[in-house]
Amino acid sequence: MDKKRFYITTPIYYPSAKLHIGHAYCTVATDAMARYKRLQGCEVMFLTGTDEHGQKIENKAKEAGVTPQQFVDDIVEGERGVQDLWRLMNISHDRFIRTTDGYHVAAIQRIFRKMYENGDIYKGKYEGWYCTPDESFWTESQLVNGRCPDCGREVVRASEEAYFFRASKYADRVRHLLTDTDFLQPASRVNEMVNNFIDCEGGLQDLCVSRTSFTWGVPVDFDPGHVVYVWLDALFNYMTALGYENNAHDDLNKFWPADVHFVGKEIVRFHAIYWPAFLMSLDLPLPKHVYGHGWLLFNGGKMGKSFGNVVDPYVLAERYGVDTLRFFLLRTFPFGSDGSFSNELLINTINVDLANDLGNLVSRTTAMVEKYFGGTLPVSRQDSDADGELKAMAVSLRDRYEAEMEHFQFQNALSEIFRVIDRANKYIDENEPWKLAKDEANKARLATVMYTLLETVRICATLLTPFIPESCEKIFASLGGCEDCRGWDEANVWGALRPDVTVSKGEALFPRIDAAKELAELEKLLAAANAPAAPAVEVEPPAEESVDFDTFCRSDMRAVKIKNCVAVKKSEKLLQFTLDDGTGTDRTILSGIHKYYEPEDLIGKTAVAIVNLPPRKMMGIESCGMLLSAVHKEGGEEKLHLMLVDDSIPAGAKLC
Ligand code: MSP
Numbered sequence: 001m002d003k004k005r006f007y008i009t010t011p012i013y014y015p016s017a018k019l020h021i022g023h024a025y026c027t028v029a030t031d032a033m034a035r036y037k038r039l040q041g042c043e044v045m046f047l048t049g050t051d052e053h054g055q056k057i058e059n060k061a062k063e064a065g066v067t068p069q070q071f072v073d074d075i076v077e078g079e080r081g082v083q084d085l086w087r088l089m090n091i092s093h094d095r096f097i098r099t100t101d102g103y104h105v106a107a108i109q110r111i112f113r114k115m116y117e118n119g120d121i122y123k124g125k126y127e128g129w130y131c132t133p134d135e136s137f138w139t140e141s142q143l144v145n146g147r148c149p150d151c152g153r154e155v156v157r158a159s160e161e162a163y164f165f166r167a168s169k170y171a172d173r174v175r176h177l178l179t180d181t182d183f184l185q186p187a188s189r190v191n192e193m194v195n196n197f198i199d200c201e202g203g204l205q206d207l208c209v210s211r212t213s214f215t216w217g218v219p220v221d222f223d224p225g226h227v228v229y230v231w232l233d234a235l236f237n238y239m240t241a242l243g244y245e246n247n248a249h250d251d252l253n254k255f256w257p258a259d260v261h262f263v264g265k266e267i268v269r270f271h272a273i274y275w276p277a278f279l280m281s282l283d284l285p286l287p288k289h290v291y292g293h294g295w296l297l298f299n300g301g302k303m304g305k306s307f308g309n310v311v312d313p314y315v316l317a318e319r320y321g322v323d324t325l326r327f328f329l330l331r332t333f334p335f336g337s338d339g340s341f342s343n344e345l346l347i348n349t350i351n352v353d354l355a356n357d358l359g360n361l362v363s364r365t366t367a368m369v370e371k372y373f374g375g376t377l378p379v380s381r382q383d384s385d386a387d388g389e390l391k392a393m394a395v396s397l398r399d400r401y402e403a404e405m406e407h408f409q410f411q412n413a414l415s416e417i418f419r420v421i422d423r424a425n426k427y428i429d430e431n432e433p434w435k436l437a438k439d440e441a442n443k444a445r446l447a448t449v450m451y452t453l454l455e456t457v458r459i460c461a462t463l464l465t466p467f468i469p470e471s472c473e474k475i476f477a478s479l480g481g482c483e484d485c486r487g488w489d490e491a492n493v494w495g496a497l498r499p500d501v502t503v504s505k506g507e508a509l510f511p512r513i514d515a516a517k518e519l520a521e522l523e524k525l526l527a528a529a530n531a532p533a534a535p536a537v538e539v540e541p542p543a544e545e546s547v548d549f550d551t552f553c554r555s556d557m558r559a560v561k562i563k564n565c566v567a568v569k570k571s572e573k574l575l576q577f578t579l580d581d582g583t584g585t586d587r588t589i590l591s592g593i594h595k596y597y598e599p600e601d602l603i604g605k606t607a608v609a610i611v612n613l614p615p616r617k618m619m620g621i622e623s624c625g626m627l628l629s630a631v632h633k634e635g636g637e638e639k640l641h642l643m644l645v646d647d648s649i650p651a652g653a654k655l656c
Helices: 021-039 055-064 068-077 082-088 102-117 167-180 187-198 230-235 265-281 313-320 322-332 343-373 385-406 410-431 440-464 469-478 515-530 549-554
Strands: 005-009 043-050 095-098 121-131 136-138 156-165 260-264 290-293 296-298 339-341 557-567 575-580 586-591 606-610 616-618 621-623 629-634 637-642
Touching: 005 021, 021 043, 021 260, 021 290, 021 296, 021 313, 021 322, 055 068, 068 082, 068 637, 082 313, 102 121, 102 156, 102 230, 156 265, 167 187, 167 265, 187 265, 230 265, 260 265, 265 290, 313 322, 313 343, 313 515, 322 343, 322 410, 322 469, 339 343, 343 410, 343 440, 343 469, 343 515, 385 410, 385 440, 410 440, 440 469, 575 606, 586 621
Parallel strands: 005 043, 005 260, 043 095, 260 290, 296 339
Antiparallel strands: 121 136, 121 156, 557 575, 557 606, 575 586, 616 621, 629 637
């Protein structure tokens, strides 16, 4: 029989700044959902990625003195960038899309053309208000106190020739989708969408879907000067990543329509109104659900670099462990509503749920089996009515958990598990194993008490796996591996753990924290992480836009022989070159070209370097100069070619 399929997505992130814990929130939730579906036996496609075009990126790159492509490459692939963070957070995505990927760019051009040809995209003139940070156009009536209704920032008057998407044509169908189906969840978000954007004065407005004021975007191939609006470009990632209008992937029939798009509440508008309208225009099936989750607030406001209140997930994960952070995010805040992050809440969750309740249950139980039975349970048993309540709660847990997970109610699903964990801790106190252990005659009863606890732990660990996968791995290891009893099918079955199981206590899963001391420490750490950092862009300094002849002549360009070339540890882009520059002393230069070359292929070649640039430290290594490369764009993707010259040119020869 074919496995059930499940396709889930996160929003693709703007690599305009490093991610914060608010971004991690949605991705962790999506990961928990994907792992839960895999646990159930589904074939899952979990997509995430980055949304890399737009004016904001173009501006930021300019400020940083690098090309937009270099700018996004660093934030996406560089040290402590987006991909690093997802690795650290144990995110199990099946695919990662970057909107600068060549296949996506080409697909967007085809999609834009199709909508132009079917008459849903037409040329007009845009006049209105533009929020640069949000890249959104607004009409006068949509502004709140003259500012952007999404972020509250200043807007500027803008007017340009542009292409428009005929959203108005789909107003009735979108209204029906929102009000008569469960497409948009939670249902509390429906009225806001319908009232503010469809049944508002003037009705659903056509959407401006091209820009001419900047160039960092997907070019409209039949009208040079226009680039495709980032939201049209970005939303279609959910389909191009499966192979829509491209040959890079081939999973469209298998996974489209998506089961659910998880998105933050401020981008529900794009997902619940324009996205379905775009799909309607192309006669494509609609995603089954869009779930608009709440925000993690900090000091009552939305977290963001510009607000100076970013909580750095690296700091928290490195200090408390990845599972702790994952757990905290989904246990503490109801997914559909806003939640206020605080350090106190975090430490409290660690101490109460993880250390006291779960950690304690596992360590007490395994320690007692070691102490009373040398680690291996005897098979003789003596059941009692005293076991009934806990057993019943544990075997029926899976159903209650499933009901919550199916509605993305992670907090409630975890509450169900912790009710059972609480009950198990109480069961220990009621049955007082330490007293039973005093009398040999109680051995069978003691074995039953221990087995009841181990079975409860096994069931809870199975259902906790989507949330804290590494810790559950450790729990299963201390329960003898549980190879054949840790699946979904065994999670509502009593007695799956072998009766003569051998357990081991293992290290403490979640050590308790001294709250008062830790709070002071944590505040300092987070404040330090919020301090403005030196730009971490791993690229050579950009060349000046124009130079006079004398300045140009001061650049000392030399032929250099590549003696050795290796990849720089922890960097996806940098290669470290050891060069003979004719002086007799080796020269080290770092260059961000690993994406285009294997280091060993370059050894022995002759390249060109500027050798009189001030040394620059990247990833802890001093780079003395810059290797020259040629750059060009192919299918929207930037390509670098190292300038290699005739090997007969001796090392140190000056270029003039
Ligand atoms: N690039 C768009 C999404 C395009 S999807 C086709 C975007 N990117 S974003 O990086 O700005 O935000 C990504 C997600 O992070 C959004 O869903 C946003 O709501 C979420 N969050 C950003 N800050 C957040 C919090 N403080 N709390 C919870 N989620 C937050 O929007």
